Amino acid sequence: xxxxxxxxxxxxxxxxxxxxxxxxxxxxxxxxxxxxxxxxxxxxxxxxxxxxxxxxxxxxxxxxxxxxxxxxxxxxxxxxxxxxxxxxxxxxxxxxxxxxxxxxxxxxxxxxxxxxxxxxxxxxxxxxxxxxxxxxxxxxxxxxxxxxxxxxxxxxxxxxxxxxxxxxxxxxxxxxxxxxxxxxxxxxxxxxxxxxxxxxxxxxxxxxxxxxxxxxxxxxxxxxxxxxxxxxxxxxxxxxxxxxxxxxxxxxxxxxxxxxxxxxxxxxxxxxxxxxxxxxxxxxxxxxxxxxxxxxxxxxxxxxxxxxxxxxxxxxxxxxxxxxxxxxxxxxxxxxxxxxxxxxxxxxxxxxxxxxxxxxxxxxxxxxxxxxxxxxxxxxxxxxxxxxxxxxxxxxxxxxxxxxxxxxxxxxxxxxxxxxxxxxxxxxxxxxxxxxxxxxxxxxxxxxxxxxxxxxxxxxxxxxxxxxxxxxxxxxxxxxxxxxxxxxxxxxxxxxxxxxxxxxxxxxxxxxxxxxxxxxxxxxxxxxxxxxxxxxxxxxxxxxxxxxxxxxxxxxxxxxxxxxxx
Numbered sequence: 001x002x003x004x005x006x007x008x009x010x011x012x013x014x015x016x017x018x019x020x021x022x023x024x025x026x027x028x029x030x031x032x033x034x035x036x037x038x039x040x041x042x043x044x045x046x047x048x049x050x051x052x053x054x055x056x057x058x059x060x061x062x063x064x065x066x067x068x069x070x071x072x073x074x075x076x077x078x079x080x081x082x083x084x085x086x087x088x089x090x091x092x093x094x095x096x097x098x099x100x101x102x103x104x105x106x107x108x109x110x111x112x113x114x115x116x117x118x119x120x121x122x123x124x125x126x127x128x129x130x131x132x133x134x135x136x137x138x139x140x141x142x143x144x145x146x147x148x149x150x151x152x153x154x155x156x157x158x159x160x161x162x163x164x165x166x167x168x169x170x171x172x173x174x175x176x177x178x179x180x181x182x183x184x185x186x187x188x189x190x191x192x193x194x195x196x197x198x199x200x201x202x203x204x205x206x207x208x209x210x211x212x213x214x215x216x217x218x219x220x221x222x223x224x225x226x227x228x229x230x231x232x233x234x235x236x237x238x239x240x241x242x243x244x245x246x247x248x249x250x251x252x253x254x255x256x257x258x259x260x261x262x263x264x265x266x267x268x269x270x271x272x273x274x275x276x277x278x279x280x281x282x283x284x285x286x287x288x289x290x291x292x293x294x295x296x297x298x299x300x301x302x303x304x305x306x307x308x309x310x311x312x313x314x315x316x317x318x319x320x321x322x323x324x325x326x327x328x329x330x331x332x333x334x335x336x337x338x339x340x341x342x343x344x345x346x347x348x349x350x351x352x353x354x355x356x357x358x359x360x361x362x363x364x365x366x367x368x369x370x371x372x373x374x375x376x377x378x379x380x381x382x383x384x385x386x387x388x389x390x391x392x393x394x395x396x397x398x399x400x401x402x403x404x405x406x407x408x409x410x411x412x413x414x415x416x417x418x419x420x421x422x423x424x425x426x427x428x429x430x431x432x433x434x435x436x437x438x439x440x441x442x443x444x445x446x447x448x449x450x451x452x453x454x455x456x457x458x459x460x461x462x463x464x465x466x467x468x469x470x471x472x473x474x475x476x477x478x479x480x481x482x483x484x485x486x487x488x489x490x491x492x493x494x495x496x497x498x499x500x501x502x503x504x505x506x507x508x509x510x511x512x513x514x515x516x517x518x519x520x521x522x523x524x525x526x527x528x529x530x531x532x533x534x535x536x537x538x539x540x541x542x543x544x545x546x547x548x549x550x551x552x553x554x555x556x557x558x559x560x561x562x563x564x565x566x
Contacts, residue, residue, distance in 0.1 A: 023058030174237030195227035212313030258387025356433025389464030
């Protein structure tokens with residue numbers, strides 16, 4: 001099994017390098033390649049499979065394949081004792097294939113194939129451990145993503161009016177047409193469900209029931225980023241009121257995710273809320289039509305978020321599947337390289353200067369300051385930035401500086417195979433920010449701001465760092481049930497309960513309708529009634545056809561009697 005993982009690892013790595021070089025070539029010469037395969041034509045509607053290759057699709061595919069190759073190599077050690085490792089690797093490959101199908105498709109039909117494939121395979125991966133917790137998480141994820149699938153299907157139906165499902169041809173026309181604005185509204189709602197924006201964000205933390213390598217893949221470059229990528233493709237067609245709505249939703253998502261992460265003790269859930277916050281951050285810059293910047297931060301975010309999950313998986317693996325950060329501490333003495341890698345990833349997430357996260361994050365913040373926004377949005381934006389630093393340094397304190405609080409004696413050490421997967425990503429994390437900035441934006445932005453506005457991001461970074469350490473010290477033994485406000489924040493503003501109970505209610509209601517209507521009155525008065533009527537008549541005709549000799553004699557006697565009477 002090790003050899004199969006190694007072959008997949010090498011193959012995906014080589015393919016990633018080839019696509020990255022192709023992406024650089026397409027970016028340098030501003031090339032776009034479209035390949036169209038016509039399957040059939042039905043009443044002026046052409047059913048085609050279309051592939052779009054430009055610098056965005058090629059670079060994003062390169063990053064997806066790179067991270068998936070690292071995850072496969074990482075899984076070879078993390079899932080070493082699993083008897084179904086081959087099935088796990090095949091599910092990862094199907095997951096990556098679905099994402100690639102969505103990336104290269106400018107056609108809503110083929111996008112739906114990749115979009116639905118991501119939802120189906122994510123369900124299979126979330127329930128991989130086959131317990132009741134994983135099953136509940138998988139059902140919640142599937143139902144939430146199904147909402148987005150329905151809106152994609154409605155968009156496909158509406159696009160029949162245009163004779164083609166290739167939305168790429170109608171980007172400029174979308175702004176001025178009422179029907180296309182309806183389609184864009186459907187796309188926007190489906191993006192909110194897939195990228196877990198408020199009020200559809202409750203499925204993202206509970207999807208942590210999946211194995212940690214899957215979390216590294218999902219939260220960096222596949223499932224949750226699929227909605228962002230689709231919105232980048234539709235970005236130039238969105239109209240102003242949609243952009244305002246997108247800005248408000250993304251800001252609220254950033255703020256709430258940052259608040260919840262500061263009171264969370266589950267290691268994987270803290271990083272999941274960090275992903276939620278970063279998705280809101282990317283969506284906020286998309287509301288200013290800055291799709292290149294959104295793509296830039298999406299690529300850098302993929303690197304440090306996958307490394308962050310891999311480091312967390314290594315820690316959880318050593319702690320025998322314990323994820324509570326209160327039972328950890330002083331890991332720098334036992335797992336030094338893993339802690340260093342995790343520290344670099346967290347600092348990259350915070351936007352420390354000269355790491356890859358700094359180049360995209362600082363540029364987004366400064367461009368945001370150049371646009372018009374009210375005081376509330378301005379403060380929410382920067383408070384959310386401070387909350388990101390706050391929960392990041394809280395996590396650093398619990399893992400590195402907090403006193404040892406292990407339940408039992410554990411043999412903690414760095415795993416060589418896991419470190420190999422993280423080492424390349426750490427190297428890319430350091431150099432890729434500067435490299436992508438010069439590649440994606442050949443003409444540098446010139447942003448002139450007052451000194452206080454220029455230093456505001458750094459000031460909130462310092463404030464967030466101090467608050468994070470203080471929260472760690474003063475809320476160390478503070479349980480969630482002690483305070484109703486903390487309990488309210490911790491449960492995502494009660495969205496978890498609301499969606500869980502609503503899904504249960506609709507499932508129970510559908511079961512009652514199924515029993516009382518489909519198997520009740522509707523069945524007896526429509527389908528079942530018609531069946532009994534046809535059965536009765538067919539039995540009568542069958543008796544006639546079987547006893548045709550007796551029937552012939554009776555009819556002959558009846559005919560003779562009729563002639564005599566005349």
